[in-house]
Structure formats: C-alpha cells, structure tokens
Amino acid sequence: xxxxxxxxxxxxxxxxxxxxxxxxxxxxxxxxxxxxxxxxxxxxxxxxxxxxxxxxxxxxxxxxxxxxxxxxxxxxxxxxxxxxxxxxxxxxxxxxxxxxxxxxxxxxxxxxxxxxxxxxxxxxxxxxxxxxxxxxxxxxxxxxxxxxxxxxxxxxxxxxxxxxxxxxxxxxxxxxxxxxxxxxxxxxxxxxxxxxxxxxxxxxxxxxxxxxxxxxxxxxxxxxxxxxxxxxxxxxxxxxxxxxxxxxxxxxxxxxxxxxxxxxxxxxxxxxxxxxxxxxxxxxxxxxxxxxxxxxxxxxxxxxxxxxxxxxxxxxxxxxxxxxxxxxxxxxxxxxxxxxxxxxxxxxxxxxxxxxxxxxxxxxxxxxxxxxxxxxxxxxxxxxxxxxxxxxxxxxxxxxx
Ligand SMILES: Nc1nc2c(ncn2[C@@H]2O[C@H](COP(=O)(O)OP(=O)(O)OP(=O)(O)O)[C@@H](O)[C@H]2O)c(=O)[nH]1
Ligand SMILES: [Mg+2]
Numbered sequence: 381x382x383x384x385x386x387x388x389x390x391x392x393x394x395x396x397x398x399x400x401x402x403x404x405x406x407x408x409x410x411x412x413x414x415x416x417x418x419x420x421x422x423x424x425x426x427x428x429x430x431x432x433x434x435x436x437x438x439x440x441x442x443x444x445x446x447x448x449x450x451x452x453x454x455x456x457x458x459x460x461x462x463x464x465x466x467x468x469x470x471x472x473x474x475x476x477x478x479x480x481x482x483x484x485x486x487x488x489x490x491x492x493x494x495x496x497x498x499x500x501x502x503x504x505x506x507x508x509x510x511x512x513x514x515x516x517x518x519x520x521x522x523x524x525x526x527x528x529x530x531x532x533x534x535x536x537x538x539x540x541x542x543x544x545x546x547x548x549x550x551x552x553x554x555x556x557x558x559x560x561x562x563x564x565x566x567x568x569x570x571x572x573x574x575x576x577x578x579x580x581x582x583x584x585x586x587x588x589x590x591x592x593x594x595x596x597x598x599x600x601x602x603x604x605x606x607x608x609x610x611x612x613x614x615x616x617x618x619x620x621x622x623x624x625x626x627x628x629x630x631x632x633x634x635x636x637x638x639x640x641x642x643x644x645x646x647x648x649x650x651x652x653x654x655x656x657x658x659x660x661x662x663x664x665x666x667x668x669x670x671x672x673x674x675x676x677x678x679x680x681x682x683x684x685x686x687x688x689x690x691x692x693x694x695x696x697x698x699x700x701x702x703x704x705x706x707x708x709x710x711x712x713x714x715x716x717x718x719x720x721x722x723x724x725x726x727x728x729x730x731x732x733x734x735x736x737x738x739x740x741x742x743x744x745x746x747x748x749x750x751x752x753x754x755x756x757x758x759x760x761x762x763x764x765x766x767x768x769x770x771x772x773x774x775x776x777x778x779x780x781x
Pocket of ligand 1: 398
C-alpha cells in the first residue's frame, strides 16, 4: 500500500498538535466524509484521544518538544460494514520553534521536510487576525518576519503539492473576515506572491483552507493571547477533513502527470494499431455524455490505469494503458482530476449531482477498485465543496495585476 508523508509547517502555537488530535477524532468514523482514518496502533490512538479529551474540558496541550510520527491508514467502509484500506498517511508533529529557529544542526526536521510528499502551511489564525486588523504589532511582526519566511522557503524548495491552512478560524469568523481579504493581504507579501505565481504557472492549485479544531463558540481569547473555554460549550471542529482531502487529489494528479511525461518519447502509433479499441472509443463518443457517465469514465480510467498500479501494487502503470488513458482523457477535453475540480465547483447543481454520485459510489463498493474509486470521488467532492462554500479559497494571481 502506498504511503504519503504529509507535513504541516507551522510556528510554535499555530495549532499543529490540536489540529492533529482534532482531525483524528473527526475522521475516526466514516460519517458523511466517505473515508476514515485508522491509527497505526492502540497506543497512538489513545495518545491522540487523550489530547482531544483534555481539549473538551478546556485543557490545551503543552508545547510539543520532540518530533513524533503518526501513521494512519485511510480506509473506506461499504454499507455492509466491510473495510477497505486505501493508502497510508504519515503525519509529523514537532516543536514549531524547530522550524522558525532552525539552525544547520537540525537535520532531523530538515530531512523530514525534504522527504515530504505534500506540505500544509499552517498559518496561525490569531496572527492573521492581528495582521488584518492591524491590532497587535508583536504578533504581526512575528508572523511576517519569523513564522512565514521558513514556510515560504521550504515550500519553494520542495516541489511537492502545497496548501495553506488557516487555523483558529473560529476567531476570524467572529470578525466576519472573508478569505478574499486575507488572500489579498497575503499576496502583498512578495515571497508569498512569488510562490503562488510559480505554482499557478505549473497549473497546481494553491488553496487557503480555513479550519477550526474546536469550532466557534468554544473558547474566547484572553488578553495574554491564551484561549479560555466558555463554560458549558462543546467543541464543533470545522473542516478537519478538508486539508487531507485537498492534498490527495493533488498528489494523485502529480503521479498521473509524472507518468504521462514519462511517455512523451513513445509515439502514439500503438494506439492507432489498436484499432479495435479505437472503434469502441468512437462509438462511445458519438453520444453526448451526461454527467454521471462522464464522471464514471474519468474516475474509472484514472483509477484502473494509473492508481491501482501506483497505490496498491507500488509499480508503474503499464505503458499501453497510459497511452490509452491519455487518449481517452484527451478526447474528453483533458478531464483529469484537476478537470473535475475546475468544472464541478463553479456550478451548484453539478455539485449536488456530484454529491449524489459520491453517495452512489459508496453504496457500490465491493472490492479494492470500487473502494479506491469511491475514495477519490469523496476527496474530489470535499475539495469542490470547499471551492463552492469559499469561492476565494483558491488563490489565483491575476497576471495583469
Ligand atoms: N481559538 C482557537 N484556538 C486554538 C485552536 N487551535 C489551537 N488553539 C490555541 O493555540 C494554542 C496552541 O496550539 P498547539 O496545537 O499546541 O500549537 P502547536 O503548533 O502544536 O505549537 P508547538 O507545539 O509549540 O509547536 C492552543 O493552546 C490553543 O490555545 C483553534 O482551532 N481555535
Ligand atoms: Mg505542538
């Protein structure tokens, strides 16, 4: 089973540990998300649960001291309660000071960063609040000069998919901030803009994902910056499923692109020779496709031809299969995973239809192929829903600006 290392880059106090515990708790059962996370062993499950149980009573974790590694298997369950493992995620937690005050000797964290398959930049919502309100010089200075530079540096250094997660959204939500205001302010920072422009050029989406590990109405900030639980409140974590759901389609899209590139030297001759297949294709494309068969086609091609070998067998996809898949995707106007994301989110009716398809896929799970198809569709649905709920979550730099 393929394993992906996902690294959260964030300063001390940004909310890494609380996010990890709350994400695990939210994804402990499949619920509406269409997948769940299983901890590697009972001990890790207990440790994360302990952190969360303390949050509930208003006790925050102490600052992290050591680097720790957390392995999760991403699983999917069908209506008969059969479980299908899809892939593994490895998460890391560490003391944020190790990132912002990194010296040459900190090879351990550097090695982890270099080996990460995807990076989530965790931006402290409380500092963003200060930045937008222009309210606390110390916090603004820390954010701009201490916290952000190493995140930018490592994100530019690594070619992995990236996303920005804004923590403590409960605070920003109270102030009625919108993401547009925040992304405009962030784009005023030259290094930030540079990074977004370069990722936009490659066609990789860069998102701002608002999350709150405790949800609104659970705690209020105190004058010293700490959070105090509101008596009688219960946590309602918000968007815990989103960062991971946005990162996986990006990772898979990258795998697909790498495999397609690998083949640029091979001529298209083999597909022409495969005339039986061509006839079949032509037949298929004669009718105008409605939404479900189109999604079926794209997701099935991607799953069967690319992801099954990569994810389950840890091998490279067969070359003829890639050519066939490439040809089909070309004919339906480059509908890769990115294509689905671009087109669905903009249309409310399509998103509702997509949700329906996602639910049908869960009902149809019977083996690892159908499980993988369902997982991919759930991730795509969640990332599309984010685009619809927060239209400014995707940062795109207008070239004319
Ligand atoms: N309002 C609010 N506060 C939060 C949230 N998440 C974390 N906090 C606050 O931020 C503090 C720091 O969170 P941690 O998760 O410990 O931060 P960290 O990034 O792990 O910090 P280090 O371990 O020092 O690197 C917590 O003690 C809370 O006071 C959130 O979703 N909402
Ligand atoms: Mg911590």
